[in-house]
Amino acid sequence: MSSDFEGYEQDFSVLTAEITSKISRVPRLPPDEKKQMVANVEKQLEEARELLEQMDLEVREIPPQSRGMYSNRMRSYKQEVGKLETDFKRSRIAYSDEVRNELLGDAGNSSESQRAHLLDNTERLERSSRRLEAGYQIAVETEQIGQEMLENLSHDREKIQRARERLRETDANLGKSSRILTGMLRR
Numbered sequence: 001m002s003s004d005f006e007g008y009e010q011d012f013s014v015l016t017a018e019i020t021s022k023i024s025r026v027p028r029l030p031p032d033e034k035k036q037m038v039a040n041v042e043k044q045l046e047e048a049r050e051l052l053e054q055m056d057l058e059v060r061e062i063p064p065q066s067r068g069m070y071s072n073r074m075r076s077y078k079q080e081v082g083k084l085e086t087d088f089k090r091s092r093i094a095y096s097d098e099v100r101n102e103l104l105g106d107a108g109n110s111s112e113s114q115r116a117h118l119l120d121n122t123e124r125l126e127r128s129s130r131r132l133e134a135g136y137q138i139a140v141e142t143e144q145i146g147q148e149m150l151e152n153l154s155h156d157r158e159k160i161q162r163a164r165e166r167l168r169e170t171d172a173n174l175g176k177s178s179r180i181l182t183g184m185l186r187r
Contacts, residue, residue, distance in 0.1 A: 005058040005070060012051045012077060019044050019084050026091040041088055048081050 022041050029037055055077065059070045 005055060005062075008051055008055045008058065009073070012048065012055070015044060015048050015051065016080060016084060019048065019088075023084065023087050023091050026088075038092060045081070045085060045088065048084070052077055052081060 019041060022037055022044070026034060026037050026041070052074070056074060059067060059074055062070055
């Protein structure tokens with residue numbers, strides 16, 4: 001069991017080293033490569049969390065007398081992943097500030113490129129608004145259909161209740177008729 005744990009530890013060490021080097025490179029990359037690097041780091045952080053889960057499962061399998069040493073290691077590994085996530089968030093904030101500046105045109109671009117950015121963003125907003133309107137319309141139509149179905153079900157329930165009442169009355173009348181006929185046959 002401890003050999004599996006040690007294998008996971010080696011994988012974890014290699015992975016965290018890769019993540020650390022990539023996090024430090026994120027702020028210095030061109031925008032296209034940054035997007036790819038951010039996605040890659042997110043994927044590797046998820047892998048690190050999965051490795052921690054596997055290691056945690058292995059620690060649970062270890063006999064209680066030697067589990068303490070491995071538990072301490074696990075705590076430090078979890079702290080390390082937490083630190084990596086914090087560092088990654090900081091590098092992403094720097095990255096998002098650059099993206100924001102690029103979108104807002106704070107990089108000293110000409111007014112023509114700023115206008116193009118504004119037009120592009122306006123088109124995006126209009127497309128999003130149209131999608132939201134279509135979604136709202138579908139929700140309203142669905143609500144109307146649901147309300148009609150509830151009304152139909154209510155009418156059907158009333159019809160069933162009236163039919164049930166008529167059936168009870170008919171049953172009572174049949175009982176009376178049966179008693180009268182029985183009485184007539186006896187006479």
